[in-house]
Amino acid sequence: MLSHYIKVSFRELLKYRTQSVVSIIGLAIGFTAFILGGYWLWWETHFDNFHPEADRLYCLTTEGLVKRANGTNSDLDQLHVDDRKELFQLLPEIEASCSFNHLSFTLKQKDETISLHGMESDHSFFDLFWADFIAGTYKGKSPDGSNVILTERTARKLFGTTDCVGKEVALDEDLRPVVAGVIRNYPDNTDLLFDFLLIRSPRPNHVKRMTTYVRLQKNASIIQVHTKLARYKSRADKKWKIHLLTAPEVHLRCHPELTDRIRNIHILALAGAMAFLSALINLLVLFIGQQQRKQQKNRTYLCVGASTKSMMLKGCTELVLPLLIAFLIAFCLIESIYPYYESYTTWNRYGIYEDVSRHLSRVSLFGNMISIAGTSILAFLLVCYYPIRSLLEHKIQKPVLFKRSLIVVQIFIGSLFFITSLGLFRQLHFILSKDKGIDYSQVIQVDLGFSTAYQTDLSVLKPEMANHPYVKGVTFTCGNAPVFTEQGDWYGSFYTHFCFDPAEPDPNRSDPVLVADKDFFSFFGLQLQSGSWLTDANAYGFLVNETCLQTLGYADLFERSVYNPENKQASPLKVCGVIHDYMYAPMQYPVLPLFFTTFDNPMVKGFEPAYLFYIRYAPGHKKEVLEHLREVTSHIQNDNINRNKMFTELSDLVDTFNRPEKVIFTIFSILSLVCILISTFGIYSLVSLSTEQRRKEIAIRKVNGATFYHILQLFFREYFLLVTLGNAFALPVGYLLAKRWLETYANHTTLPAWLFLLVFIITSGIVLLSIFQQVKRAAATNPAEVIKTE
Template identity: 40%
Template sequence: TYKGNAYDRQSVILTESMALHLFGRTDCVGELYKAYRETVFTIVGVMKDYPANTELKFNYLLLAPPGYDGFNRRLETYVRVKPQVNIAALKKKIESYKMKVENDKVYTYSDWHIHLRALPEVHIICSPELNTRFRNIRILAVAGLLAFASALMNLLSLFIARQQRKSRYNGTFRTMGASGRDLAYRYLWELLLPLFLAFVLSMVLLEWLYPFYRDYTALEHYGIFDQFVHHLPKARLMKAALILYPLSCILFLSAAMLPVRLLVKTNPSASSGIWKDILIAGQIMVGSLFLVAAIVFYQQYRFTQTSDKGLVTDRIWQINTGFQAAYEKDLNRYVAALKQSPYIEEVTSMTIPVLSSIGDFYCSYITDLDIHREKEGTVDDNVLAVDSNFRHFFGIRMKSGRWLDPASAVKEYVVNETGAKMAGIDDDLLGTIHLDGKKSQEAFRIAGILSDYHYCPLQYPLDKVFFTVLSQKEKAEMYMTTPYIYIKIRPEQEERALTYARQLYTDYEKGEVAPGEQIRYLPDIMEELNASEIKMSRIFLTLAVICILISSVGIYSLVALSTEQRKKEIAIRKINGSKFGDILQLFFRKYLWLNVAGNAVALPAGYYFLHKWLETYAYHVALSGWVFLSVFLITLVIVLIAVAQQV
């Protein structure tokens, strides 16, 4: 470091990436770093980049004594525990401490706890989208295990059918001195070839699905951290598959040992019939579970793609200049130049993106508006500073009241529909002038209620957001900039407008935004909000279709085989005058109960897990009874067709 580590609030340590970005080198100790317009730090060191999968993202470390954060009412403290410490007991002890502060009308301090968390746990808590990914990956893992079980049941059922046809050879082998164990090992050996073929097919499927899985599990950062893109390499995935293949073979052969040993008995017909019934019910259970899950997943998939998001994005492009450029450049000149273009219909600017990948902190600043709060338990009000044409630009509808009037002598706010419900704001309160006692009796009023628009993925709930128009003086006093500029291009003028915008962009950027993120089409950004969920749905639906086909073939084959083995009985009944309907009813009754048994397990389990899965979405489809009834009828039709063809 340079002249020691002075904790004087004037020295900083840069990350390696930030040093390369600013100076093109890392030997920049002693240089000056201008963070804001009038804020300059001395660089006293350069540190290695932090891991890409951490929530502790920063450009520099300010060397200063830690202080209490009065706004957030908390102070993060990092501790290194001794190796022999019982972490679980330490967590429990720390969380048992209570705040020795009296509760007030705003905060219930008695409910507050101090938490001890490992850094990976903090990373997950601070990144709610990772929780969603881990949840979905667990769903895929369970689906994969069920697919594995379905395929093995199918293979075992076909194997049993084949060995039943060869049962007459068992007596011959016994007379030649073969024991039951020898015959069992012989049958198990015949299973290895189908298992190998299944492994080859699974590798082909893995090769096809890997791009979807890679895109879904990738961790990406932008700007100067654009190179931090991490995902599971294909080589590791293939290695895991090679390890799992012999383990799955051992597992299946061990599970198959009992029915195989029963087959080599002298009279295996009774026991094999029981095993076939169990396999039929199992195939129906797995098939029904996948079918009901596939239908609901597809419904949510379509809901995500087609539901009204509340704003119009056609012909709108987002320009991201970067925060550093917004502080150092006069972006008002850029906005004015864009407005002069004959190819651009309208321009608006924002302090944050209009669409966010997370649902928290969708605001320009947080304040405390002194309004009625009988229906609300918090005083934090998210305020989004926008231009006066914001609502018209994005085509957002008013729920009630009117939009902001920038010429109003009284400070005005518009609240979104969700915020109005949270704060207890109704139409009677609109237009009423309030005095904010916390801001020197500043007068303000709520002008209207804006219809909700989805600024984040559908799994996150919308928060309370107040909208206001700030003057240039107010923005300067709050050190507020508008690095996000939105342009609405005139029809059939896209190429000319974008060329013009890019030519001007070079005069107002500092190289901190990756080229692919500088100017983007807003519908593409909106599609990316739910892209991870859509990719996951595609993976699951692909897996579900394969498993449904496997289960359907298995159900059909087992029922057809069981019915075929009673051909003599069917022929005798026909000779004695039995009609087709009578015979069908006789044989179908048994499989009806097997269908009921399989669905009795699958449908309640499917309802429970799908209900839990849909609860992770703030906005989702409703589970309908017709879905479960349809699944039951579909499996019933498959069984009926299999029986009818043999009768």
């Protein structure tokens, strides 16, 4: 019987092939986006949940040291030693604790250079965190740094095997611990990134902070703990706030660079879910239309002895078959785009772990896909059970109202996608077209490395780099001061404090200073707003950008000297000019108030070495200039710099910054188009059904003198109300969502009123086109034939 129902279902799919294809494709694309976005979101929100008793594992973090792109405070997963002592006395709920610090070493093994990142901690680490020993043990080992635990990956990298207990690891000349054990690699969704664990009592870093995790007692009230922390004043700095974060929260709140990533993940998951829901509704609309066309046939089945159970099985088969086909297509889609998905979702940390990439698990992704596919089929059948039964037994009291409600939901989803996509497009166009205030065309960035700069004066390479017929100019900056940076919350060579008034209103203000070559400003075409450029005559001079001038608030800034904040004595330091702002980071970051000076300034001379060079080449001659630069820098030996990444074109760097917006816009455009098509075919299907059921009414109206346009107007008025109702909900919700998304950018476009009117006009036009053909076909039928057959 089931095989017979499957054959019947296939015939129905072929009979209504256009609607079926659109519905199946919509289901496949929506489910694909939902799975990829949903799994990505799950992965990002379940970091370090694999540790034993993870529900009681927390990290003591500090707020007030790091900021997100939108200016709000982020958390730092470190705790000052003074606060650590006080908090352990304040919180008797703490059952166990562990502190550790990060370490980094570069090892040379034969002709290979190996970078190792690790941590130092005592035995308490193994009391709180997961450690599956393959060989050896930590027990009985003194926490004096003479023993080390390696991960399986590191053991194979250093020794080619995990059977290396007792062997020595030369981390540096003075630190040569013996391997005490080897543990299995941690999953990629962890913030505890280490190649080795040095068994040594952790020592605070240079700012007296360490990462500290605690496990609370089983009966501890987390609300009371948070209340105590809210009242606590940091012993290190009264402005700091101490928080207690779960392990997954550490990942989300202690990495400000993830803010935009998490936002885009939510967009992808929500968009996929809505597209999938729209396709499911369309499938149900198509099914209802088919069943109403087969009312007479279904009555015949029931009259000849078919049970309600068998009819339900037949109906469920017709519903499930398109879903199964769609899931199969979705599986193929995910398999084909997985390499790109893996590349796009890879998380690269900053700092000493910048070269460590974290990847989503392929096995877990497909396992989740299968389980969610099965769950969604079951949930869909449960939700549809009553409508299907009522339809087969002809018990739906108001079928027209039910069908219209489904159409309104589809129009709501389609219009919501439409207006949101237009908002995304406007912001993307704004990002790509807005003048950044700096000329970065045909410019190559050469990164010669931090460590090299402290060993050699690299500024002497400038004339040699410029000695090429296709090189139009060369300049350089120093560390933490690239022309473009992906992390706009920290920009400048160093931070200091400039006091322009002995009665300083903001003595704790930190002023970022960018140290650059004297040709930096002319090389990049920066514009002077007021004052004068830096020259040899004002060696102690500084430039500021417009934002800095506004932030300081001094109209007479050029006349003011910089005072020593301790003795209130004027120094020779002065601001001599203001330059227009330029955008050095992605648009979600605001432009910071910046000070600029050159390497000739005696205040910074010899303080910050140069190692970021910028070379402008003649159009069409990039290849020749790159070969020249490789030759000039061939003698540079820097173990920390990958020579393939030494040379970066600035335009490529800007494109990398814009990549997330481009991807999200592309995905949204596809999903929006799918949802609009689904809504269109849903309306088309219902109009087709409605015209078939109202053929006699149309015939009588024609006999009484109604024209085609009168009949078209009758149908259009009915569906125009549905469009109006769907848009009445979709447009305000779309405005709120798009507005909230745009506000995550410090620099963003606006949403004009005509955009919403355009969406309404286009959706109304789509409905008119959808009903035009069906009404025309019904109106063209001979009324006498219709009345005779009815």
